[in-house]
Amino acid sequence: MTSAAPWWQDTVIYQVYLRSFQDSNGDGIGDLPGLASRLDDLRDLGVQAIWITPFFPSPNADFGYDVSDYCDVAPEYGTLADWDALVRQARQRGMRLLVDFVLNHTSDQHPWFREACSSPQHPRRDWYVWRDGPPDGGPPTNWRSVFGGPAWTHEPRSGQWYYHAFLPQQPDLNWHHPGVRAAMADVARFWLRRGASGFRLDATAFLFEDPDWPDDPDPDRQPPWPLQPFNSNRPENHGVLRELRAVLAEFDAGFDDERVLLGESTTDTLTELRAAYGEQGDEIQLPMNFVYARHWQRDAPFFQRLIDDTQALLHDRTPVSFFSNHDHWRQWSAFGDGVHNDAIARLTAAMTLLQRGTALVYYGEEIGMGDLPDAELAAAPLGPSRPRADPRDRARTPMQWDAGTHAGFSLGTPWLPLPRTWGDRHVAAQRADPHSLWHWYRALIALKRDDPALHAGAHWPLHADQSSVLAFGRRSADGTLALVLLNWGEQACEVAVQGLPAGTGPTAEVLLASPPIAAPQRLDRVPLSPFGVAVLRPQGMNA
Numbered sequence: 001m002t003s004a005a006p007w008w009q010d011t012v013i014y015q016v017y018l019r020s021f022q023d024s025n026g027d028g029i030g031d032l033p034g035l036a037s038r039l040d041d042l043r044d045l046g047v048q049a050i051w052i053t054p055f056f057p058s059p060n061a062d063f064g065y066d067v068s069d070y071c072d073v074a075p076e077y078g079t080l081a082d083w084d085a086l087v088r089q090a091r092q093r094g095m096r097l098l099v100d101f102v103l104n105h106t107s108d109q110h111p112w113f114r115e116a117c118s119s120p121q122h123p124r125r126d127w128y129v130w131r132d133g134p135p136d137g138g139p140p141t142n143w144r145s146v147f148g149g150p151a152w153t154h155e156p157r158s159g160q161w162y163y164h165a166f167l168p169q170q171p172d173l174n175w176h177h178p179g180v181r182a183a184m185a186d187v188a189r190f191w192l193r194r195g196a197s198g199f200r201l202d203a204t205a206f207l208f209e210d211p212d213w214p215d216d217p218d219p220d221r222q223p224p225w226p227l228q229p230f231n232s233n234r235p236e237n238h239g240v241l242r243e244l245r246a247v248l249a250e251f252d253a254g255f256d257d258e259r260v261l262l263g264e265s266t267t268d269t270l271t272e273l274r275a276a277y278g279e280q281g282d283e284i285q286l287p288m289n290f291v292y293a294r295h296w297q298r299d300a301p302f303f304q305r306l307i308d309d310t311q312a313l314l315h316d317r318t319p320v321s322f323f324s325n326h327d328h329w330r331q332w333s334a335f336g337d338g339v340h341n342d343a344i345a346r347l348t349a350a351m352t353l354l355q356r357g358t359a360l361v362y363y364g365e366e367i368g369m370g371d372l373p374d375a376e377l378a379a380a381p382l383g384p385s386r387p388r389a390d391p392r393d394r395a396r397t398p399m400q401w402d403a404g405t406h407a408g409f410s411l412g413t414p415w416l417p418l419p420r421t422w423g424d425r426h427v428a429a430q431r432a433d434p435h436s437l438w439h440w441y442r443a444l445i446a447l448k449r450d451d452p453a454l455h456a457g458a459h460w461p462l463h464a465d466q467s468s469v470l471a472f473g474r475r476s477a478d479g480t481l482a483l484v485l486l487n488w489g490e491q492a493c494e495v496a497v498q499g500l501p502a503g504t505g506p507t508a509e510v511l512l513a514s515p516p517i518a519a520p521q522r523l524d525r526v527p528l529s530p531f532g533v534a535v536l537r538p539q540g541m542n543a
């Protein structure tokens with residue numbers, strides 16, 4: 001049967017930080033066979049697609065985001081045959097795999113960069129971004145890299161400088177060069193041929209730089225700094241992304257098998273986010289909404305506005321919502337107040353998963369994994385499997401599967417310790433408890449997949465008469481309505497829902513609630529607990 005819409009709309013993509021997901025051979029590092037052995041768990045949760053963080057050969061200056069061979073698997077993660085087996089096993093379970101594609105830069109150990117360094121005359125020299133410094137010395141501009149420090153590194157043999165938006169070990173590719181574009185298109189074909197359903201595109205904002213190389217007027221600004229016009233979201237990006245979409249189209253076979261681009265499309269505003277889809281919708285199908293993921297406060301009015309604005313501006317596109325990933329905080333820790341973290345985690349999950357669009361779930365989010373506390377992160381040992389300390393490791397601890405050795409992650413010593421307090425917070429315990437957070441995620445994902453309003457229904461803006469309550473509706477083409485009410489406050493309240501379609505109510509059935517509530521008799525008086533969630537179907541609207 002052919003679907004009416006591409007599979008990647010209104011779905012759930014689960015992010016696997018591969019190094020930390022499941023180790024299969026006792027070296028303390030998660031790997032592809034380990035992930036394969038956990039596919040049943042993900043299928044049971046309702047996951048439809050998996051984004052796997054980079055597993056290519058890499059010197060690991062930035063754990064795989066410095067790629068030295070785009071068309072192979074690093075030995076620590078397995079082999080190409082393991083990848084092929086993973087694709088087969090995922091397909092058997094109806095799940096698709098997205099490969100993390102690092103576009104902006106390679107490793108400084110990639111043969112392309114070594115060749116580029118070998119001589120200014122080498123044909124690959126211009127695959128990277130080289131500039132002379134000013135006559136009085138120093139780098140060509142005063143730009144800072146995203147990770148701090150200068151964005152230029154001096155190459156002693158030629159005396160020139162190469163540009164890197166990130167680490168010195170991550171030299172930027174020159175996307176003006178047709179050879180780079182052709183080579184990277186072939187990398188995409190390599191993985192598409194081997195069964196990838198698409199890519200998560202790394203750092204798409206940074207592909208081009210201002211050709212006039214202006215100085216940064218404020219190089220000493222402190223993070224988190226806004227994106228800068230001289231090195232991010234340049235107009236030339238659009239051409240590259242359209243070309244990539246065309247490469248994907250070579251492999252498309254109907255909506256059920258359409259290949260997709262999920263973009264790390266960092267933007268500061270929703271207008272810029274809209275541009276990332278392409279004017280004709282022919283660029284990134286799923287640019288992540290970073291505006292949404294950068295506000296780490298329990299702030300119902302902020303999120304109410306952001307959700308309504310996002311849904312209005314992207315009414316003909318698929319919004320992508322998420323909070324957590326491997327680069328910042330876990331939402332359980334970031335939004336938690338130390339007492340109600342699980343209740344708050346239910347609320348943030350309902351907010352990302354029940355909005356119209358596609359939602360990302362970061363591994364462990366479904367059981368309420370938290371960040372590694374600062375002191376434990378500082379004490380975490382360095383060694384061959386963790387060559388350098390990185391503050392982002394706080395959100396990369398091993399997946400907590402069961403009560404066994406190292407939470408079932410590995411029989412060896414994990415590359416990064418588990419939080420000391422992981423206790424009985426693991427998948428096995430939560431699967432056995434129908435009231436657990438894992439079951440809450442499972443129920444939300446099932447509603448998103450199966451409920452006529454919550455699957456593909458349009459966003460219906462609502463207003464709650466309490467400032468702590470965020471409210472929105474979803475309405476299917478046949479008029480079936482669902483209401484989502486989220487109390488971000490620590491006080492219980494009774495809320496009146498305003499802005500309902502004419503003739504709605506006055507009573508409602510409960511589709512899901514945390515904690516459970518009786519079916520409300522009046523939509524102008526819905527009781528919500530502290531951090532309570534209610535997902536309601538108004539009476540008479542169920543087709």
Ligand code: NOJ
Nearest residue numbers: 062065166202203264327
């Ligand atoms: C974004 C990735 O998510 C991050 O982990 C990485 O360090 C940078 N891009 C550079 O590739």
Ligand code: CA
Nearest residue numbers: 023024029031
């Ligand atoms: Ca391993």
